[in-house]
Amino acid sequence: MKYRHIFFDLDHTLWDFETNADETLRHLYDDHQLGRYGTFTVDEFIRVYSDINHGLWRLYQNNKITQQQLRATRFPRTFVKLGLSEEDSPAGISEQFTDILPKKSAVFPYTYEVLDYLRDKGYELHLITNGFKDIQYLKLNASSLTDYFQEIVTSECCGHLKPDTRIFQHALERTGATAPESLMIGDNLECDVLGAYNAGIDQVYFNPEKRRHAIQTTYEIACLSELKDIL
Known part of the structure; x- marks a missing residue:
């Protein structure tokens, strides 16, 4: 051989990853009632988060940011991109994502x-x-x-x-x-x-x-x- x-x-x-992340983000959208803002759908939330997350991972892989910076900024940046503010990012949502996602099995x-x-x-x-x-x-x-x-x-x-x-x-x-x-x-x-x-x-x-x-x-x-x- x-x-x-x-x-x-x-x-x-x-x-x-994409299937498992999609399921996790839909759960978070519902759990935090993000539809109440009336400005973005769950599909838009997933698309914007994914784009930002991929960009941050490229920076991480090139040693431009740390693991902590990646985890701390991806959701606040998502909400800003969706027309809200960093403060609209629910407390603990990043930790919740990190807790739920790796337990998926697809x-x-x-x-x-x-x-x-x-x-x-x-x-x-x-x-x-x-x-x-x-x-x-x-x-x-x-x-x-x-x-x-x-x-x-x-x-x-x-x-x-x-x-x-x-x-x-x-x-x-x-x-x-x-x-x-x-x-x-x-x-x-x-x-x-x-x-x-x-x-x-x-x-x-x-x-x-x-x-x-x-x-x-x-x-x-x-x-x-x-x-x-x-x-």
Whole structure:
């Protein structure tokens, strides 16, 4: 077998972040009766929050803001963008979101089937994630994914964020793997694909929406089931 160690990203690759976040934000919209403002729908609330959250995550991944700043500002900025004030952001809503979201369990189609297949074939499975350690372990446990992975490498524990090659080097050292026998699977062209490439690791770009791009990848798939054609 060409590859022995398979490294997965978690959010947007196995764990369906968008579906789980959508459910959580709808709960918060109802729980805090945000419809009372009469100025935005639940779908607008979700869209604006998602745009702001993605932008803040890009800043976090580039070491421009801290974890605390990300968590503290995403909801106040959402309310300002929706035409309200930061003070209209309900007290504790960020903590409530952080408490509810990781307990959701939606995963992408074929997640369990593919992980079972790879494990049965003798591959060693690991995770490399930029998510916060406490949150990522809650997600893994809620979705019954924890036991599939021998090593779970988080940026918080490593001290480096993807695409920094140091997190990939740390993962190789921690698992006893070499770059030529390793394969990284993820949805983010910069963090997962280019990060792994710069570390000498082959990559699978998970692109379920079939977005057009100009990045050269070792492999590209639109469904996790296609991994069976590669491995």
